[in-house]
Amino acid sequence: MDTLARRRRSTSRLPAILHPLAAYATFRSGHAPSDSPVKTSELWNPSTRQEAALLEKLDQSRLPRHVAIIMDGNGRWAERRRLPRVAGHQRGVKAAREIIEACARLKLPCLTLYAFSRENWSRPQAEVEFLMRLLREYLKRELPTIHKNNIRLTIIGRESDLPEAVLKDLDRATQLTARNTGMNLVVALNYGARAEIVDACNAILRQARASGSQEYVADEAAIASHLYTAGLPDPDLLIRTSGEMRVSNFLLWQIAYAEIYVTETLWPDFSRACLLEALIDYQKRERRYGGLGTPRAERDHSSHGKRSAARG
Numbered sequence: 540m541d542t543l544a545r546r547r548r549s550t551s552r553l554p555a556i557l558h559p560l561a562a563y564a565t566f567r568s569g570h571a572p573s574d575s576p577v578k579t580s581e582l583w584n585p586s587t588r589q590e591a592a593l594l595e596k597l598d599q600s601r602l603p604r605h606v607a608i609i610m611d612g613n614g615r616w617a618e619r620r621r622l623p624r625v626a627g628h629q630r631g632v633k634a635a636r637e638i639i640e641a642c643a644r645l646k647l648p649c650l651t652l653y654a655f656s657r658e659n660w661s662r663p664q665a666e667v668e669f670l671m672r673l674l675r676e677y678l679k680r681e682l683p684t685i686h687k688n689n690i691r692l693t694i695i696g697r698e699s700d701l702p703e704a705v706l707k708d709l710d711r712a713t714q715l716t717a718r719n720t721g722m723n724l725v726v727a728l729n730y731g732a733r734a735e736i737v738d739a740c741n742a743i744l745r746q747a748r749a750s751g752s753q754e755y756v757a758d759e760a761a762i763a764s765h766l767y768t769a770g771l772p773d774p775d776l777l778i779r780t781s782g783e784m785r786v787s788n789f790l791l792w793q794i795a796y797a798e799i800y801v802t803e804t805l806w807p808d809f810s811r812a813c814l815l816e817a818l819i820d821y822q823k824r825e826r827r828y829g830g831l832g833t834p835r836a837e838r839d840h841s842s843h844g845k846r847s848a849a850r851g
């Protein structure tokens with residue numbers, strides 16, 4: 540039996556809204572599955588009981604505005620299966636596609652994926668070329684769906700160093716989706732946070748010189764507005780897969796107050812259930828921004844016994 544037939548058979552008793560193929564079709568067609576307000580369990584069709592239970596636990600009114608992900612562990616995923624590293628990247632794209640769709644369904648305002656760092660050029664040329672090809676294939680295949688679902692694609696990083704053909708595809712994709720008003724999908728490519736801060740400082744200096752000002756003093760707002768991420772909210776949640784406790788030169792300015800979630804799961808295995816676990820964990824955190832937060836008794840009272848994320 541082919542995969543499609545197997546899925547049809549295993550899901551044939553689900554109500555229409557919970558049918559995986561129906562959900563996939565609605566995402567492909569760009570139409571919302573139903574009128575709002577949407578019950579959490581109707582956002583998509585849980586593929587396992589665990590996923591369904593996690594969906595029930597998620598509080599849709601307290602989602603982060605911006606989730607940033609360091610997708611790590613593609614190489615190890617492949618090595619553990621005695622496959623070439625590029626097979627891990629291939630599965631990594633599949634995971635990225637699933638997480639992008641899930642975040643769009645959750646109506647997260649912003650999702651940033653760290654796809655290629657400035658340091659990644661030091662990998663073997665064949666791996667770098669494969670990654671660039673994968674990105675172009677992803678865009679070719681998924682751009683119509685991204686656009687139909689009102690997702691705005693933005694690239695952050697020193698784009699001019701990217702190969703001409705990649706740049707051309709990226710330009711087309713970002714221009715096509717520029718006026719979309721749904722989720723911001725930000726892909727970090729040839730990205731490094733220190734380079735971003737240097738670029739922001741130089742842009743400010745250029746402006747100050749051009750205006751002839753000798754007295755100009757920059758402040759935090761000036762720097763934030765010259766970063767590649769200008770106009771986007773700072774990440775509330777930073778997820779890193781594969782267990783490494785590092786931020787690897789990713790969004791250093793913007794993650795000043797982000798909650799950090801590290802999972803041992805390798806990126807190709809990072810499923811919707813893994814995303815839900817991260818979001819639920821985030822919702823249990825108390826965010827203080829350097830203050831004292833809300834006293835426990837008050838917190839417990841105002842959230843009717845649920846632990847509050849006290850979002851500032």
Ligand code: FPP
Nearest residue numbers: 610611612613614615628631632635654677
């Ligand atoms: C790290 O794995 C991952 C990368 C270098 C990024 C590649 C990302 C993808 C292929 C996902 C593509 C995303 C989009 C938006 C289409 P690694 O090779 O460093 O793993 P390792 O640490 O186990 O060697």
